[in-house]
Amino acid sequence: MKQRLAFYASPPMPRTTRSPSPGTPRSKSDPGARLGLVSAWDFALHLPLHYIDETRLTPIAALRDGVSAVVQATVRSAELMAGRRRQLRVRVTDDAGELELRFFHFYPGWQRQYAPGKLLRIRGEARAGLFGMEMVHPACQVCEADAPLPRGFTPVYPAGAGVGQPWLRRATAAALAHLDVPDPLPEAVRKRMRLPGLGAALALLHAPPAGTNIAALEDRTHPAWTRIKFDELLAQQMAQQCARARRQSRHACPLPLVPGAGALARRLIAALPFELTHDQRCCAAEIAADLARAQPMHRLLQGDVGSGKTVVAALAAAQAIDAGFQCVLMAPTDLLATQHLGKLAGWLEPLGVRVAWLGGSQGRAAKALALTQVAAGEADLIVGTHAVIQDRVRFARLGLAIVDEQHRFGVAQRLSLRAKGLETAGDAREPHLLTMSATPIPRTLAMALYGDLDVSTIASAPPGRTPVRTRVFAASRRDAVIERVRTLVSEGRQVYWVCPLVEEAPERDITGGSPSAELRNVEATCTELRAALGAQGNLVGLVHGRLRATRKAEVMAEFVAARLRLLVATTVIEVGVDVPTASLMVIEHAERFGLSQLHQLRGRVGRGAMAAECLLLFSEPLSDMARARLRALRDSTDGFALAQKDLELRGPGELLGQRQSGLQALRHADLRTDAALLEQAREVAVDLLRDDPAAARMHLERWLGAGTDWLAA
């Protein structure tokens, strides 16, 4: 209640009335620090969520139900009402009307403070009550008859941590008053883009004068907002270009393609049972060229599920190995890493490549042997999970690191892979880095996130694939779906049945912990389907995240070998798993999955020439969002289009998962709506870095903080 009282009163000034200087550590008791606001720029960029209009007084007679207003009126009576709920009722009047103010929480002194005859200024939402208009818990204060009204709109800031609006308003105004705002953008650019100056934009956002289009401010389409978003994107794009420039100045071992037909990569191509597609050849060529350079490659290979990224990675590995270096491939799950191992060893071992395995569930002796071979340079290609970045792993001469499903890993994990190479090279040369992703990233997002890396894209899948036919069913038709599964299984076809996630336990927890409700659910479904399949019930397998890795691998192997025909699974089969003979996928509670995830799952079928089908079972109630997702999935098999749709529906954070860093950095711009702005920011970033390094540095420090010299190569 104190806070409400303080509405018109003078809130305490922030401890320093001068603008806080950047970088000065403040104590936790500092309200600003509690909100992460330290420097004057922090305050300047802490922008209002919305505004209230206190510029006009509304006569009581003109109050409307449900509308907030500011009223100036004289107290008629202030009564304490006893009863079930104690309350203070203050009746006020202006020339033409009467209004009742009701307080359920109040200090005893208020009754005296709001004594009859006192003039009050009151802000609150009017309500049509039983006895005329009323306001419950309005903000009010005793005032003089001629007390001035604010001339502009009053900002409402994101608050919290016990820091109230009055304090924020004062502190922000104080910070802005002392803030020098040189504009990093040249006049010509501002004119061309029709952007206001930075100082003007900030002034308007924090204190919009009367007459400002508040709706445009609140939905962030006002030019002042455009300017702020642009500046944020500009900083982000500049930081990435600086990172790219720094990478160009670092060193890597050149891994040139060995000339002639004897080159390992060429022998691999000759031995493949298929022809590479045009896209695969292009991507492979881009990677080959990068590897030959003495600067570290940092390239993302993206392609829809089943587009054939693995063989492109194998060609890169072959080139590195041929040049006398080791290559490591890291995958996010045991299941996926095992599949890579099988595939890569199958292709490369016949050509004389020594392949080693480093997994989470590896026996002690096997692991020790693998570690020795890796350290002694007796293994050329090392495939594994996170195990490959453990401390004990020492490479003899790491030349290339490949990370599959890179978005499943944190930045730190990718960096430690790079550090592994540095550790072993003994000089300042780092390995080349190839990352792969089957979550196609819309162009805007790729630019925002990966402006510092190069992207190769496999746009079309190998020929001979039949597009998956997708149908949506209400859960009430589950029996019909089970019947369909039964028919297919009896015809010798293979089927996936996917249940919502059982939280994938970290490796060490696999044996412990009590099974969750979802686990019981996936097990119950398995039992149910076994029963439904009768004599063929023994052809049903179960895999989920809580199984031991070895057990998971066994079940998968059975399924790959077609000894199992129905695999009941959670999303552990989401990434990369490749069983070309599976032709039906049923997804239960499809409404609980994200669009990209559903697309990933569906990509597990339709990998062979056989017609494949995906049945999405949903349960009511279905949100509009879920309905939109299922419809999009039914109507499209294009991963890029779906990723774009997902971005629109859910925003980038959801699409990429929480681990993806770099996104939190965008506070104001929204990649769903600001794609065009991002493109412009990218161009301006190049120009500014080249033409005005001082302005560029200032801008980077403002947005990304001092302490990092972004421009230092």
Ligand code: ADP
């Ligand atoms: P992803 O891009 O999802 O990792 P994979 O690399 O697992 O896809 O490839 C999917 C399947 O397509 C694999 O069985 C692979 O051997 C096969 N494949 C890859 N390239 C071709 C090609 N050019 N022609 C035919 N089949 C291919």
Ligand code: MG
């Ligand atoms: Mg893959």
